Amino acid sequence: MDHTTVQPIYKKPFKKKMYPYFFIMPFAALVLVFFVLPAIATIAMSFTDLNASMKPKFVGLQNFTRVFSDYNLPAILWNTAIFSILSLSVSLLFALIISIATQYFLKGKITAVIYRVLWLIPSIIPAVVYVTFWKYIFDPTEGGLINRILLQLGVESDPVSWFSKAAMGIVILATVVSTISGGMILLSAAINSIPEDLYKAARVDGASEKSVIMKIILPTLKWPLMYITISELIGFVSSYFFIMLLTNGGPMRDTTTLSLYAYQQAFNLKYYGYGAAVSLIVVIISFILTLLFLRLFDFDQMIKPSRIED
Amino acid sequence: MKKLVVTALSVVLSTGLLAGCGSGNEPAEATSAGEAKMKEIQISVRESTWGARKDNFIEAEKRLNEELKADNVHVKIDWWPGIGDDELILQAQAGKVADIFMNSSVDIGWELNAGIIRDVDWVKDSKVFKNVPDSYTNIMKYDGHYYGAIQDMDASPVFISRKALEGLSWTKEQIDGLRQRVDSGDFTFGDLEKLAEEAKQKNLVKMGFAVEDTRFEGWNYAFGNYNYNVDENKMVLTKKTKDVYEFWADAVKRGIINESIGDVDTDKAAPMFVKGEIFAEFARTEFYQMMREANGMQNDLEGFNTWFNKNIVWIPIPSAEKGGKPVSYSNPAMIYVGPTVDDEKMPYVQRLIEHVLDPDLQINHTLVSGKLPVTPEAQEDKRFKEMDFYKDHAYLLEFTKTRPAQPDYATYTKSYILGVDAILTKGQSAEQAYELFQKDAKQNVPSDHLIIEQ
Numbered sequence: 001m002d003h004t005t006v007q008p009i010y011k012k013p014f015k016k017k018m019y020p021y022f023f024i025m026p027f028a029a030l031v032l033v034f035f036v037l038p039a040i041a042t043i044a045m046s047f048t049d050l051n052a053s054m055k056p057k058f059v060g061l062q063n064f065t066r067v068f069s070d071y072n073l074p075a076i077l078w079n080t081a082i083f084s085i086l087s088l089s090v091s092l093l094f095a096l097i098i099s100i101a102t103q104y105f106l107k108g109k110i111t112a113v114i115y116r117v118l119w120l121i122p123s124i125i126p127a128v129v130y131v132t133f134w135k136y137i138f139d140p141t142e143g144g145l146i147n148r149i150l151l152q153l154g155v156e157s158d159p160v161s162w163f164s165k166a167a168m169g170i171v172i173l174a175t176v177v178s179t180i181s182g183g184m185i186l187l188s189a190a191i192n193s194i195p196e197d198l199y200k201a202a203r204v205d206g207a208s209e210k211s212v213i214m215k216i217i218l219p220t221l222k223w224p225l226m227y228i229t230i231s232e233l234i235g236f237v238s239s240y241f242f243i244m245l246l247t248n249g250g251p252m253r254d255t256t257t258l259s260l261y262a263y264q265q266a267f268n269l270k271y272y273g274y275g276a277a278v279s280l281i282v283v284i285i286s287f288i289l290t291l292l293f294l295r296l297f298d299f300d301q302m303i304k305p306s307r308i309e310d
Numbered sequence: 311m312k313k314l315v316v317t318a319l320s321v322v323l324s325t326g327l328l329a330g331c332g333s334g335n336e337p338a339e340a341t342s343a344g345e346a347k348m349k350e351i352q353i354s355v356r357e358s359t360w361g362a363r364k365d366n367f368i369e370a371e372k373r374l375n376e377e378l379k380a381d382n383v384h385v386k387i388d389w390w391p392g393i394g395d396d397e398l399i400l401q402a403q404a405g406k407v408a409d410i411f412m413n414s415s416v417d418i419g420w421e422l423n424a425g426i427i428r429d430v431d432w433v434k435d436s437k438v439f440k441n442v443p444d445s446y447t448n449i450m451k452y453d454g455h456y457y458g459a460i461q462d463m464d465a466s467p468v469f470i471s472r473k474a475l476e477g478l479s480w481t482k483e484q485i486d487g488l489r490q491r492v493d494s495g496d497f498t499f500g501d502l503e504k505l506a507e508e509a510k511q512k513n514l515v516k517m518g519f520a521v522e523d524t525r526f527e528g529w530n531y532a533f534g535n536y537n538y539n540v541d542e543n544k545m546v547l548t549k550k551t552k553d554v555y556e557f558w559a560d561a562v563k564r565g566i567i568n569e570s571i572g573d574v575d576t577d578k579a580a581p582m583f584v585k586g587e588i589f590a591e592f593a594r595t596e597f598y599q600m601m602r603e604a605n606g607m608q609n610d611l612e613g614f615n616t617w618f619n620k621n622i623v624w625i626p627i628p629s630a631e632k633g634g635k636p637v638s639y640s641n642p643a644m645i646y647v648g649p650t651v652d653d654e655k656m657p658y659v660q661r662l663i664e665h666v667l668d669p670d671l672q673i674n675h676t677l678v679s680g681k682l683p684v685t686p687e688a689q690e691d692k693r694f695k696e697m698d699f700y701k702d703h704a705y706l707l708e709f710t711k712t713r714p715a716q717p718d719y720a721t722y723t724k725s726y727i728l729g730v731d732a733i734l735t736k737g738q739s740a741e742q743a744y745e746l747f748q749k750d751a752k753q754n755v756p757s758d759h760l761i762i763e764q
Contacts, residue, residue, distance in 0.1 A: 051423075052399060052421075052423060053424050054403060071749065140568075140570035141570070142516075161569045163570070163573050164569045251731050251734070251736075267396055268720065270717075270720075
């Protein structure tokens with residue numbers, strides 16, 4: 001006779017099972033409506049000749065063929081690369097310098113707080129106001145700040161047309177100044193999480209400031225640096241707003257990036273199908289870059305649990 | 311308690327949803343105690359408050375309702391703020407196009423293709439539009455039908471610094487007689503360039519020519535380069551464009567045009583011109599109001615007119631050819647009617663639009679916007695006749711050209727401006743600019759919308 005008693009299996013009540021989904025549902029619905037559906041619509045649109053008439057016809061890969069035969073494409077890709085790489089490098093470097101300076105060298109000092117707050121201002125100003133400020137600085141008439149200074153100092157006799165001569169530089173400068181704060185906050189938080197004992201131990205061992213930065217701080221920043229690099233790079237590759245407001249891609253197409261080109265085709269010229277195809281290429285480029293950087297930062301290794309937890 | 315809250319919330323939400331789903335545009339039967347049933351017609355109007363546009367619609371509504379009292383009909387305007395083209399397209403997709411809306415005359419082509427306008431062939435027989443010049447009729451017509459009612463108009467004079475001309479030893483008689491010489495074709499575009507160059511060389515001004523935003527049409531038209539074949543409704547890639555590029559390249563070399571010409575917004579150009587820093591500003595009649603503001607004389611019309619006559623002289627854009635006719639361009643606003651307006655509602659929509667064009671209302675708009683009235687009756691208005699500046703411009707409307715309503719016009723213009731940019735910022739020759747323009751236009755303007763002249 002079998003005396004083993006069967007333990008009743010615990011069944012989670014249906015209500016409890018559904019709890020997590022109730023919490024997820026509103027946000028999932030928002031993501032579906034505002035991200036997933038538009039993305040599907042964009043993909044579908046890119047295979048049509050949709051324009052202002054709103055009578056789309058399926059054209060297969062015609063839009064993509066057109067993108068790759070567009071004589072502007074090499075120049076636009078080059079602009080996108082220059083804008084993204086320079087913006088990312090400068091923004092990352094400054095964010096790193098500022099966070100090390102304020103969170104390590106000036107840690108706990110009021111000047112550090114003020115300095116960080118100052119860098120936050122550009123990112124909280126509405127974009128249109130922010131761009132107006134840069135436009136005023138580089139105004140091509142005597143009313144522009146830089147031109148006024150140069151004329152008063154006698155360096156120039158006529159106002160300089162900055163947006164013709166250094167458009168890409170201005171665009172990168174304005175973009176970098178407004179994006180530094182994002183990286184600065186994340187890196188500062190990461191540096192702040194380093195236990196004070198580590199610094200003390202290093203100093204007892206006679207470590208120089210350089211060694212502390214190179215051997216303690218920078219290795220700690222690998223995660224946030226990876227996150228900032230990937231998120232900002234995707235942001236720069238797909239950003240067009242500042243460029244549109246500052247130069248609208250000019251002079252000629254000197255500051256036209258791929259995403260601005262997509263915007264112009266879709267919304268200025270009303271070639272929605274073609275614009276969607278260009279924007280899909282932006283997405284593909286961003287995706288490839290993300291994979292590349294995950295590999296570069298050795299993402300698999302980073303997410304492996306540490307041995308102590310084995 | 312919980313049930314009560316849930317029930318109350320459901321009622322509120324359902325009511326809100328139902329209210330939101332209703333179109334609100336259907337004619338309603340308005341009743342009040344002791345009165346016979348009054349038919350109410352609701353007309354949705356979508357436009358900005360710029361100038362006197364909104365005020366004129368409200369006044370037109372009042373006037374129309376006075377007339378409709380006898381018929382026991384009441385028209386009610388449902389005002390929506392003006393929005394951009396993209397929102398207009400989306401509203402059309404949602405079946406929410408306003409009954410009446412305004413847009414540029416250049417938009418007829420794509421609006422018709424998108425199905426967001428309907429024909430307004432009543433314009434042909436309307437008393438209001440009976441006496442407008444043929445050029446206006448051409449703007450309102452597209453593909454054999456009337457699709458818009460012209461709302462306002464402007465002309466594009468060249469404002470010249472009188473002080474600079476005096477600095478070049480021009481006498482008062484010479485200056486005052488300049489317009490007549492332009493009208494007769496005696497004074498050409500080249501002559502104007504020479505004057506600007508001389509004024510710049512003598513340091514009388516800092517800039518030779520300035521232009522409103524990137525509205526370069528005037529210079530195209532001066533060289534007889536119209537780029538559009540009205541019969542085939544196609545853009546034209548013509549070698550005449552090279553002549554215009556040659557002017558640009560030459561003007562840059564001679565210092566008449568600065569490379570920043572496209573970057574100096576009109577609101578910045580106005581104070582510069584008022585200070586006498588620009589020799590000639592190619593703008594539209596609206597620039598008169600901008601100068602008034604730049605002078606701080608918004609409330610002193612008499613004082614401004616005195617200043618204007620002492621400091622400025624204006625001419626139509628001279629022809630590039632000796633003996634040629636001057637030119638002028640405009641970007642007029644049109645009143646469009648949405649496709650949901652049926653034949654039953656159309657008479658009320660028509661009468662409302664006709665009232666908006668009542669002579670006195672047109673002049674109200676002119677006074678605040680600087681735009682010109684479109685009907686000869688409005689130009690007879692006492693207040694208009696008292697405004698020398700606008701009154702003297704009325705004759706320009708006879709030959710003022712407008713942008714074509716071809717749907718790919720914007721693409722074509724982008725290619726054209728690319729060539730101009732190449733000259734301005736890269737020092738390219740007219741030949742190189744033309745090559746670039748040709749390459750860009752051929753690539754981007756659909757081939758069935760483009761005529762390539764050999």
